Amino acid sequence: MRTLHTSLVIGTVCAVVSCAPPTRDAQSTPASESSYLLVSAGDADEVDSDFLAVIDLRPESADLGKVIETMPTGMKASMPHHTEYALPPAGELLFMNAHRHEMTMLVDVSNPRALRTVKTFTPPPPLRFPHDYTRTPTGTRLVGFLRSEGASIDSAETVTPGNSGGFAEYSADGALLRHVMAGNAGGTPVRPYAFALLPELDRLVVTSAPMMEVVSADVLQIYRYSDFALLHTIDLPAGKVADGREVEGSQRAGFGPRVLSDGSVFLNSYGCTFYRLSEIGSAQPRLDTFFALDTPPPPPEPGAIRGSCGIPLVFGNYWINPVGQLHTVVVLDITNPARPLEVFRLRTPETFNPHWLARDPQSNRLVLGAELGGEEGFYILRFDDQTGRLSFDPALTGEGQAGYVSLKNQSWPHGPSGPAWGHAALFLP
Numbered sequence: 001m002r003t004l005h006t007s008l009v010i011g012t013v014c015a016v017v018s019c020a021p022p023t024r025d026a027q028s029t030p031a032s033e034s035s036y037l038l039v040s041a042g043d044a045d046e047v048d049s050d051f052l053a054v055i056d057l058r059p060e061s062a063d064l065g066k067v068i069e070t071m072p073t074g075m076k077a078s079m080p081h082h083t084e085y086a087l088p089p090a091g092e093l094l095f096m097n098a099h100r101h102e103m104t105m106l107v108d109v110s111n112p113r114a115l116r117t118v119k120t121f122t123p124p125p126p127l128r129f130p131h132d133y134t135r136t137p138t139g140t141r142l143v144g145f146l147r148s149e150g151a152s153i154d155s156a157e158t159v160t161p162g163n164s165g166g167f168a169e170y171s172a173d174g175a176l177l178r179h180v181m182a183g184n185a186g187g188t189p190v191r192p193y194a195f196a197l198l199p200e201l202d203r204l205v206v207t208s209a210p211m212m213e214v215v216s217a218d219v220l221q222i223y224r225y226s227d228f229a230l231l232h233t234i235d236l237p238a239g240k241v242a243d244g245r246e247v248e249g250s251q252r253a254g255f256g257p258r259v260l261s262d263g264s265v266f267l268n269s270y271g272c273t274f275y276r277l278s279e280i281g282s283a284q285p286r287l288d289t290f291f292a293l294d295t296p297p298p299p300p301e302p303g304a305i306r307g308s309c310g311i312p313l314v315f316g317n318y319w320i321n322p323v324g325q326l327h328t329v330v331v332l333d334i335t336n337p338a339r340p341l342e343v344f345r346l347r348t349p350e351t352f353n354p355h356w357l358a359r360d361p362q363s364n365r366l367v368l369g370a371e372l373g374g375e376e377g378f379y380i381l382r383f384d385d386q387t388g389r390l391s392f393d394p395a396l397t398g399e400g401q402a403g404y405v406s407l408k409n410q411s412w413p414h415g416p417s418g419p420a421w422g423h424a425a426l427f428l429p
Contacts, residue, residue: 239292
């Protein structure tokens with residue numbers, strides 16, 4: 001069943017583009033901050049093993065900004081991609097993937113100086129290509145799979161396997177509990193990408209977005225969590241800019257759904273429209289479509305999507321969203337989630353396409369990663385949750401850039417395997 005409610009709200013844009021020399025936010029720095037950064041790294045020439053790297057972030061350390069520990073995964077050309085978006089509680093293993101190898105790794109990160117892979121697993125048939133990992137309140141993990149065995153139901157796509165994906169739930173130690181195929185959306189495959197779980201409503205919101213695939217349904221789906229029964233499939237409409245012009249293709253690829261304190265789910269599309277899903281437990285959930293960012297049209301290539309609005313982060317009353325094609329991080333005030341307002345923009349160099357965001361649970365720092373360019377390093381940012389302003393952390397100055405942690409010219413403890421790149425990163429205590 002398809003259900004759809006839309007109400008256009010064009011936010012009054014009061015963005016400030018930050019191009020001035022970075023300064024530490026007026027908000028005081030917490031006394032305790034995480035000491036290390038964990039990076040899932042790929043060997044650039046794909047000759048040697050991919051690996052995990054630990055970077056020293058301790059301000060007083062002589063190794064500040066340097067890699068102090070590595071752990072080869074034993075896999076080459078694996079495309080290290082997503083980890084969980086936040087470090088699990090102490091004593092639990094961290095889930096992460098090696099996308100091309102369709103491998104999920106469970107890693108013990110309790111000792112940054114002695115990382116250890118405890119378990120690996122491949123997808124439960126017929127599912128293929130694990131992507132996203134979300135921890136539930138009970139400690140289980142929801143894992144999304146972008147494809148399944150068989151040809152795509154869309155004749156325009158020839159990739160094999162290319163059928164719709166699905167998702168599964170695993171125990172904290174990696175035991176498969178249950179899995180399900182995603183329901184199709186007309187004649188287009190659904191690629192389960194990311195999750196927002198509302199256990200008190202017995203509802204699970206799932207977005208659909210491609211990675212190496214050419215086609216993907218631009219929908220979100222609502223499942224009953226207790227039995228994974230599909231209840232609703234909702235089309236994502238394109239958004240508009242302030243002058244009322246619709247941004248063609250801005251609805252493409254629903255991306256990062258996040259549950260807000262009022263019980264609604266806010267999300268962005270990769271094409272850079274913003275949405276709010278409410279009345280989720282009802283027979284007719286409501287989807288409000290807000291403004292789109294004005295981004296360049298995509299190149300004339302199969303599957304190309306404009307915008308590149310990546311992994312969002314909710315910090316207090318703010319929604320923080322990397323925008324790859326604008327080389328920008330956008331901050332929205334969602335104090336009233338029915339009327340989101342853009343309040344700030346932080347520009348990065350043109351060579352850096354912002355994509356990944358994760359928070360230091362012990363401070364106001366964020367780690368910003370890139371995609372498709374700029375993956376040779378990360379930025380450490382400071383966020384002022386009183387004003388919504390972002391700044392580059394001046395404690396780090398990799399390659400002469402404030403806030404930058406570079407993977408170039410590093411010495412890998414496991415051996416001289418040459419240049420590497422990194423997509424996802426998390427703070428370690």
